[in-house]
Amino acid sequence: MTDLLNELGAAHEQQQFGILDEYSKREIRRAILTAVAVPGYQVPFGSREMPVARGWGSGGLQLTLAVISPSDVIKVIDQGDDQGVNAVNLRRLIVQSTKVPETTTASDASIVQSRHRIPEDGLDEQDILILQVPVPEPLRGVERDMRELSRMHAEADYSKMWVSLYEDKVRNGVITQTTGYPCLVNDRYVIATTPIPRWDIPRLDQSPFLTLFGAGREKRIYAVPPYTAVTPLTFEDVPFEVEHTPGASCSQCGSNKTFLVEIPGPTSRWVCSDTDWCERNSGKA
Amino acid sequence: MKPVTAPDWVLKVENLGKVFGNLSTHGIANTGPEVGTSKDSVSGAIVAAWDVSFEVAAGEALGVVGESGSGKSTVMRCIAGDQVATSGAVKIRTTRNEQLDIFSLSAAERRQLRVNKIAVVYQDPAEGLEMNVTAGGNIASPLTAAGWRNFSEIRGRASELLNRTEVPLNRMDDAVKSFSGGMRQRVQLAKAIANRPPIVLFDEPTTGLDASVAAGVLDLIRGLLEEYGLAAVVVSHDFSVIEMLTTRCIVMNHGRVVESALTDQLLEDPHHPYSQKLVSAARA
Amino acid sequence: MTQQIIEQKNVVLEVRDLYKHFFLHTIDSRCVKALNGVSLSVAAGEHVALAGTSGAGKSSLLKSIYRTYKPTNGSVLLRLDPETYVDLVSLTDAELATLRGTKIGYVSQFLRAQPRRSPFDIVMQAGIQRGMDRQTAKDAAAHSLQRLNLDEVLWDVSASMLSGGEKQRVNLAAGTISPPQVLLLDEPVSALDPANRESALELIGTLTSQGVAVLAVFHDIEAMRRLASRIIVLRNGQVDFQGSPTEALSNLEGVAR
Numbered sequence: 001m002t003d004l005l006n007e008l009g010a011a012h013e014q015q016q017f018g019i020l021d022e023y024s025k026r027e028i029r030r031a032i033l034t035a036v037a038v039p040g041y042q043v044p045f046g047s048r049e050m051p052v053a054r055g056w057g058s059g060g061l062q063l064t065l066a067v068i069s070p071s072d073v074i075k076v077i078d079q080g081d082d083q084g085v086n087a088v089n090l091r092r093l094i095v096q097s098t099k100v101p102e103t104t105t106a107s108d109a110s111i112v113q114s115r116h117r118i119p120e121d122g123l124d125e126q127d128i129l130i131l132q133v134p135v136p137e138p139l140r141g142v143e144r145d146m147r148e149l150s151r152m153h154a155e156a157d158y159s160k161m162w163v164s165l166y167e168d169k170v171r172n173g174v175i176t177q178t179t180g181y182p183c184l185v186n187d188r189y190v191i192a193t194t195p196i197p198r199w200d201i202p203r204l205d206q207s208p209f210l211t212l213f214g215a216g217r218e219k220r221i222y223a224v225p226p227y228t229a230v231t232p233l234t235f236e237d238v239p240f241e242v243e244h245t246p247g248a249s250c251s252q253c254g255s256n257k258t259f260l261v262e263i264p265g266p267t268s269r270w271v272c273s274d275t276d277w278c279e280r281n282s283g284k285a
Numbered sequence: 286m287k288p289v290t291a292p293d294w295v296l297k298v299e300n301l302g303k304v305f306g307n308l309s310t311h312g313i314a315n316t317g318p319e320v321g322t323s324k325d326s327v328s329g330a331i332v333a334a335w336d337v338s339f340e341v342a343a344g345e346a347l348g349v350v351g352e353s354g355s356g357k358s359t360v361m362r363c364i365a366g367d368q369v370a371t372s373g374a375v376k377i378r379t380t381r382n383e384q385l386d387i388f389s390l391s392a393a394e395r396r397q398l399r400v401n402k403i404a405v406v407y408q409d410p411a412e413g414l415e416m417n418v419t420a421g422g423n424i425a426s427p428l429t430a431a432g433w434r435n436f437s438e439i440r441g442r443a444s445e446l447l448n449r450t451e452v453p454l455n456r457m458d459d460a461v462k463s464f465s466g467g468m469r470q471r472v473q474l475a476k477a478i479a480n481r482p483p484i485v486l487f488d489e490p491t492t493g494l495d496a497s498v499a500a501g502v503l504d505l506i507r508g509l510l511e512e513y514g515l516a517a518v519v520v521s522h523d524f525s526v527i528e529m530l531t532t533r534c535i536v537m538n539h540g541r542v543v544e545s546a547l548t549d550q551l552l553e554d555p556h557h558p559y560s561q562k563l564v565s566a567a568r569a
Numbered sequence: 570m571t572q573q574i575i576e577q578k579n580v581v582l583e584v585r586d587l588y589k590h591f592f593l594h595t596i597d598s599r600c601v602k603a604l605n606g607v608s609l610s611v612a613a614g615e616h617v618a619l620a621g622t623s624g625a626g627k628s629s630l631l632k633s634i635y636r637t638y639k640p641t642n643g644s645v646l647l648r649l650d651p652e653t654y655v656d657l658v659s660l661t662d663a664e665l666a667t668l669r670g671t672k673i674g675y676v677s678q679f680l681r682a683q684p685r686r687s688p689f690d691i692v693m694q695a696g697i698q699r700g701m702d703r704q705t706a707k708d709a710a711a712h713s714l715q716r717l718n719l720d721e722v723l724w725d726v727s728a729s730m731l732s733g734g735e736k737q738r739v740n741l742a743a744g745t746i747s748p749p750q751v752l753l754l755d756e757p758v759s760a761l762d763p764a765n766r767e768s769a770l771e772l773i774g775t776l777t778s779q780g781v782a783v784l785a786v787f788h789d790i791e792a793m794r795r796l797a798s799r800i801i802v803l804r805n806g807q808v809d810f811q812g813s814p815t816e817a818l819s820n821l822e823g824v825a826r
Contacts, residue, residue: 155393162429163415167422169436170458235436288653291663342663504685511694533662547636547662554638558594565595 019097020065024048028066028221032212035223040185041153042136047219057090057115058216060132064094064113067128067212073101075109080117080259080273087115104276116179118200120258120277125226127209131195136215136222138182138192158190158233165233175234178243182233185224190233199242199259204230245270253282294340294378295516296364296484301337301373303359306330308371318538318559323354333359334540337373343483346510346517348527348534348548350563356540357520361486364518365405366395377402377484400430401480408489410469413476416462420447420472423461427479446475450505467498471505478509487519491526503529524567528552536560579612580648581782582634582751587643589626589633589806603629605806606643611751611782616773618797619786620817625803627786628678631753634784635675636665647672647751670698674752676744678759679736688714688731688739689724695743706746713742718768733760741769748776754785758792770795790818 020028024046031045050058068074076091078084082104090113095102103109106122113130123129142160143149152158161182168175180194181201191213193201204211204224211224224230232240248270249256251263255272263269272278304312312325316332324331334356341347351357363370366387374386377398387395399405407413414423424443425433433439444454450471456464461472470490477485490506491499507530510517519530527534527548534551536544536559544557555561589604604626611617619627632638634645636657645657649672657665657673669675692713696706714724717738723731728739737760744752757773758766774796776783787793793800793814800817802810810820 155396157396157430159426159430163418163422163426166425166429166436166439167418170419170421235439236434237438238436287664288649288655289660289664289667291661291667340663345663345666500685511697532666545662546639547666549637550639550662553632554591556592556639561593561595 019051020048020062025066028062031221032063032066032223035212035221036210036225038189039225039228040189040191040222042220042222044219045221047216050216051093052090054217055134056086057113057132059214059221060113060115060130060216061090061093062216063130063212063214063221064111065098068094068098068100068111070100072110073103073108075103075106075112076114077112077117077119078115079261080119081275083275106276116195116197117259117273118196118203120274123207123209125208129209129211131211131213133192133194133213133215134217135180135194136192136213136218136220138180138190153189156188161190161233165235169235169238174241175238184231184233186228191222197243197259198232198240201230201232201240202242250278253278255281292342292345295343296341296518297376298337298339298360298364299374299376301334301360301363301375302332302371303334303356303363303368304330304332304371316539317541318543321539323356323539332540334363337537337542339535339545341484341516341518343516344510344514345533346519346531348531349518349520349537350522350524350527350534351537352522352563354539355537357537358488360537361488361518361520365403365486366399400427402482402484404477404482404485406470406473406477406485406487406490408492410461410466410473413473414461414469417460419458419460420452420464421457423472424476424479427476431480442479443475446479447472450475451501467494467502470494470502474505474509478513481513482515484516487517489521490519492521492523506530524552524564536563577610577612578651580610581613582648582784583610583646584608584630584634585644585646587630587633587645588641589629589638590641603638603806604633604640607803607806607808609801609808609811611784613780613782614777615799616777616783616785616797618793618800619784619803620793620800621803621809626806627803628755629806630803631675631755631784631786635669635673635753649750670695671700672750674744674749676740676752676754676757678756685727685729687725688719688728688742691728691739692743692746696746699747699749701747709746710742713746714739716768716772717742718765734762734765737761738765738769741772745772745776748779748781751782751784752776754783756786756788759788794818
């Protein structure tokens with residue numbers, strides 16, 4: 001008994017790497033391993049209190065802090081923008097507590113934590129994409145009961161999801177979900193791809209990088225391992241369409257092949273969501 | 286070899302029993318039609334159904350008649366899987382001509398049977414339908430559960446079924462909560478036969494509907510039974526429903542089967558005192 | 570069950586010592602004795618008429634053969650083919666149901682069809698039950714209804730809208746859509762006007778030439794005289810007298826109807 005206590009005390013006194021203690025990291029890593037072993041399955045975990053409030057990326061932050069090591073290079077984006085307020089704060093927190101080098105160039109990063117986008121390019125094998133997820137449950141809109149939700153995932157009984165897609169198409173002519181589009185991972189579990197837009201979904205399919213999804217408030221972690229099949233749920237004869245505004249192009253770099261966001265103002269102006277990519281592309285132009 | 290053979294059963298119920306509370310021998314002996322109650326005065330257990338057996342072949346409709354509290358709905362729910370039976374077996378004949386005791390299946394496997402093997406039409410359409418979902422959407426549910434993934438095919442089949450059950454097609458995209466009782470029941474029928482299940486259970490299918498509406502729904506059920514060659518169990522307290530739909534029936538009282546007969550014979554020549562009481566009351 | 574053999578080769582229906590007693594528990598356990606040991610036989614191609622006062626047991630006998638009434642005692646042997654016969658009383662409900670509408674036809678006095686069914690549908694279903702495929706059944710139904718002069722206009726209306734005579738003709742059409750082995754007729758022409766009665770009787774008359782064994786209850790003497798080769802008079806649930814039409818009817822002359 002006293003040996004155990006000594007052991008625990010020693011671990012606590014040990015130089016902490018980052019804010020999370022080693023035991024917390026261990027638990028989160030175990031959850032990550034389960035998530036990677038069962039692609040798309042929502043693994044419950046003991047979500048820690050973080051210096052960011054719930055709803056501000058605490059889940060993503062815990063994932064990052066659990067996997068990061070001194071040899072990593074971190075990039076944090078919010079809506080694709082490295083300079084968003086939230087991204088800046090998170091990056092500062094991570095860098096100050098771990099002393100890990102930071103970058104805005106996706107191809108130089110080994111870990112990218114993101115609130116809303118997948119970088120247009122630059123993520124390869126050995127890289128990890130960490131997404132901050134507000135609502136991890138794809139079936140939340142069609143079922144409230146927790147046990148029933150659990151059963152539906154366990155038995156791969158997604159008929160309620162299909163009925164809601166049917167209803168959506170009937171009411172609106174198209175399937176209207178924008179972010180958080182439900183996708184089937186590895187032919188088994190349906191996940192919520194919140195927070196990424198439809199535009200980024202095709203990039204998850206057979207991606208060379210690992211994607212981790214963390215929901216701090218809901219206390220769930222799930223994963224899409226490298227080279228895993230990810231297919232958006234849709235009817236055979238209703239093609240999955242990504243966002244597209246005809247005629248729009250980035251006012252900075254001129255691209256019309258990237259995800260664009262509208263700048264509100266007297267006249268509508270579009271810019272690339274991925275600021276890093278835009279800068280590099282403008283440089284070339 | 287017998288000179289006359291009845292067609293093989295598709296659904297066979299063997300000594301089905303459902304007891305709420307503690308099952309005990311005195312509980313069985315203390316309840317039943319002779320005693321006049323389903324409740325065991327000693328332990329308080331309720332023997333809702335006991336020792337119920339029958340067989341149904343394809344294209345045949347069997348009636349289960351009784352007053353409320355007779356156990357007829359309990360029997361239906363045990364077959365459907367909405368309730369867990371205490372004893373007995375329920376067997377279905379698979380497409381490979383094997384006998385499958387569905388009580389030996391896991392809960393998940395039993396739920397799978399409800400997709401395309403056993404369908405249920407409830408007395409209250411709200412139990413079998415999602416009220417906030419459209420008529421077409423309600424039918425899309427069993428279809429997608431069975432693997433349909435093509436939107437126009439799903440819609441096509443749904444319209445076909447709604448047409449067959451005489452639901453106006455221009456209401457296909459309306460939520461069923463905006464439908465009248467009779468029309469909701471028709472949507473429930475369409476949903477029940479969507480995947481062409483071999484077995485359909487009907488629980489008081491027209492109780493609560495106006496007489497003229499009920500007549501139309503019964504007509505429709507009769508037509509569907511003939512057209513699809515379903516094996517049907519029709520639970521009802523109403524003899525006109527039993528007469529209209531079934532060729533054979535069983536009479537239940539306080540959880541037990543008291544008589545089993547050809548439907549016309551039960552109506553004209555009931556034997557058991559309880560059956561005679563029921564039939565003469567219906568005839569009055 | 571001991572093997573019981575039908576003695577004569579051409580007999581298709583043999584009733585042996587048939588009893589039907591009703592025990593009415595709801596009416597102070599009264600016992601109504603409808604049949605008290607009836608024995609008779611009908612051969613293929615034979616038309617046997619049942620006569621007797623009301624309450625003598627004529628309808629009860631037909632119903633007991635068809636098993637709308639469950640006999641209390643006795644047997645009803647039906648020959649299925651030259652070598653095989655079966656006791657209807659001992660069959661299970663499901664087994665008997667397979668014979669009804671196929672080997673044994675029954676035309677009752679009343680049309681008990683569901684109110685919204687159309688005559689055409691009723692007769693077509695009878696054909697399908699006989700084993701016909703849908704198209705054949707449709708053709709046979711049309712033919713059957715025409716034979717009984719039911720106006721085509723009425724073929725697709727609700728059966729509940731028909732007059733008594735029209736309903737009776739639908740019944741007869743359904744019962745005769747294709748010749749069963751044994752046909753039981755209970756007052757099949759009682760509600761028909763003279764013209765329709767004529768064609769109905771003519772139709773019934775042709776059944777025997779097709780080899781059907783007919784056992785019929787007729788209200789009217791003329792019909793019996795015309796169609797029956799043998800008349801059985803029942804009294805108090807037993808056979809009182811059997812003989813040719815002339816013999817039987819002169820015997821009946823004095824009996825009140």
